[in-house]
Every structure is written in structure tokens, then in C-alpha cells.
Amino acid sequence: MDALYIAQTGLNAQAEQLDVISNNISNMNTRGYKKAGVEFTAVLQAAGESGQALSGVAVEGVRNDLSQGAMQVTNNQWDIAIQGNGFFQVALENGDYAYVRSTRLSVDEDGYLKTSSGEKLSDYVNVPYGVESVSISPTGEVIGKLDGAETVLLGEIQLHSVMDVSKMSQGQGGLFYVEDGIEVTAATPGDSGMGLVRQGYVEGSNVELTQEMVQLIMAQRGYQLNAKIVQIGDQIMETVNNLRR
Numbered sequence: 001m002d003a004l005y006i007a008q009t010g011l012n013a014q015a016e017q018l019d020v021i022s023n024n025i026s027n028m029n030t031r032g033y034k035k036a037g038v039e040f041t042a043v044l045q046a047a048g049e050s051g052q053a054l055s056g057v058a059v060e061g062v063r064n065d066l067s068q069g070a071m072q073v074t075n076n077q078w079d080i081a082i083q084g085n086g087f088f089q090v091a092l093e094n095g096d097y098a099y100v101r102s103t104r105l106s107v108d109e110d111g112y113l114k115t116s117s118g119e120k121l122s123d124y125v126n127v128p129y130g131v132e133s134v135s136i137s138p139t140g141e142v143i144g145k146l147d148g149a150e151t152v153l154l155g156e157i158q159l160h161s162v163m164d165v166s167k168m169s170q171g172q173g174g175l176f177y178v179e180d181g182i183e184v185t186a187a188t189p190g191d192s193g194m195g196l197v198r199q200g201y202v203e204g205s206n207v208e209l210t211q212e213m214v215q216l217i218m219a220q221r222g223y224q225l226n227a228k229i230v231q232i233g234d235q236i237m238e239t240v241n242n243l244r245r
Contacts, residue, residue, distance in 0.1 A: 002055075003233045009056030010226035013040055016059050017219045024207050025216070032081075032102040032174035033205035034064045035212070064176075066165050069101075069206040071198065077134055078105045081203040084195020086159030087176065089186070090119035097122060097184075098175040099160060099168070102203035113142075117173030125155035138196040140189045158186045159194045 017038040027033040041060040071083060080103060082088070087099035103115040111126045127134060131144035131154070140157040162168060163183040168176045178184060187194050 001233050001237065003229055006056045007226045007229035007233065009043065009058060011223060011230070013038075013057045013059050014219050014223040014226060016062075018216070018223065020062055021212055021216045021219060025209065025212050028205050028207040028209055028212075030174075030205050031202045032069065032100065033207065034066050034069075034101075034170060034176075035205070035207045036062050036064050036170070038062055063166055064168060064170050065206060066168070067206050068203070070204040071201050072204050073200065074202055075200045076104070077199060079103075079200055079202050080105060080136060080157075081198050081201040082159065082189075082195045083198050083201075086161055086187075086189070086194045088115075088157065089122040089160045089184075090115055090175070091122045091124075092119060098171070098177055099162070100174050100176065102201075103174060104202075115173070117175060119175075121157060123155055123157050125157065127154055136197055136199040138189060138198065140197050157189070157197060159189050159197070160184050160186050161192070161194065 020036050020038050024035045039060045039062070040057050043056050043058045068084070071081060080088070082101055087101060088103065090098050090100060092098055098119065100115055103117075105113050105115065105121075107127045108114045108120065111128055113121045113123075113125045113127065115121070125142050127144060130146055131152075132147065133145045134154070135143045135145070136157065137143070140159070142154040142157060144152050144154045146152060161184070162178055163185075167179040167182045169179075170176055185192075189195065189197050
């Protein structure tokens with residue numbers, strides 16, 4: 001029965017949506033997390049020699065909503081976030097790059113600034129021994145304070161803009177990855193439409209619980225309706241089989 005195939009595609013699609021919504025809710029307090037949403041598409045498939053068209057639904061993809069999350073004050077000199085557009089770029093061990101919106105910095109064994117998940121900032125800002133504190137300006141200048149209140153410019157942090165953010169995927173540690181071939185440009189914070197760097201802040205997730213709960217209820221009802229179609233289809237086939245007896 002066509003209804004069973006159609007219901008099967010609906011069950012699979014709604015199950016994936018339930019997984020995505022549940023993951024959003026579980027990460028609503030994760031720093032820098034960006035909520036995801038499922039995009040559906042209609043499918044049409046020929047079945048058998050008759051060429052009879054079977055329709056249904058499939059998940060076209062899962063897209064991240066990269067809208068700004070709430071800025072939260074920590075007053076910790078190592079916390080940085082972006083107010084506005086852009087990403088911090090980090091260097092991976094395999095030579096590729098990843099991107100992050102908010103992180104807690106620290107200094108690695110070589111003196112370079114690294115993120116909370118252990119990757120160096122691609123700006124390779126070095127904090128030498130003897131620096132007592134670090135301040136980061138909204139436009140990305142990293143200034144170290146030495147003994148006797150002397151200050152020194154340690155480097156500059158740039159922000160990066162991704163041409164097509166729909167081609168970004170979200171990973172562990174608040175990192176985002178860009179598909180090959182997607183243009184990424186760097187600029188000074190505050191220039192070319194880039195946001196500003198905020199020291200002593202973190203960016204919270206952009207998950208809105210009430211919105212996710214509404215989506216969750218709708219997805220559950222959609223799943224139940226498709227399951228009901230399967231149940232009704234089974235009952236119809238049982239009735240047909242009984243008539244044949």
C-alpha cells in the first residue's frame with residue numbers, strides 16, 4: 001500500500017526532527033551553541049514496472065541558526081565573545097581551520113592563546129612570561145601588562161566572515177566547520193560589517209525554550225499521525241485478507 005510507504009518516510013523525517021529538537025533543548029545552557037532546524041522536502045519515486053508514483057517526505061538537511069545569542073557578563077579576562085557578525089578562527093592539528101563565536105582563552109606551553117577546547121587562535125598571539133594580565137580591546141588588540149604597569153602590544157585578533165553560513169556544521173566545543181570551497185574573509189573587528197570583541201563576556205546559546213517546546217509538540221503529533229496511518233493500513237490489509245478467505 002502506498003500509504004505505508006508514505007507513512008514510513010514521515011516517521012523517519014519526524015524522528016530526525018525530534019532528535020534535533022531534543023539536542024537543542026539539552027544544549028540551551030551551552031555557551032555559544034547555535035540551535036539547529038530540520039528542512040523537509042517532498043519526494044517522488046517510481047515504484048515497480050507500472051511506474052506508479054509514490055510520494056512522501058525526506059529530510060533535505062539540518063541547518064544551524066547562527067543568530068546572536070545573549071551576551072553574558074563573567075568579568076573573567078580570559079572569556080571572549082563577539083557582539084555582532086563574525087567568528088574567531090582557530091588552527092587545527094591537521095592544518096585546517098575551524099571557527100568559534102565564544103570561548104575561554106588560556107595560554108599553552110608555548111605561550112600562545114588557545115581556546116577552551118585546546119586549539120590555538122590562528123592569529124598566533126603569544127603571551128610571554130612575565131605578563132601579569134591581558135586586556136583585549138573591542139577592535140581586537142591584545143595588550144599585556146608587565147611589572148610596573150608597563151604595557152605592550154602582544155598581537156591582534158581578527159574576525160572572519162563566511163560567505164555561505166548554511167555550509168557550516170557545528171561540532172564539539174562550540175567549534176564550527178566550513179565546507180571546502182566556501183570563501184572565508186578576515187577583517188579587523190568593527191570593519192567591513194564585522195562585530196566587536198567583548199572581553200569578560202560569553203555568548204549564550206540562542207535556543208528559546210518556549211519555541212522549542214512548541215516545535216517538539218508539533219513533531220510528536222506528526223509522528224503520531226504517521227504511526228496512525230501505518231496502523232490503519234495494517235487494519236485495511238487484515239480486512240482484505242479476511243475477505244479473501
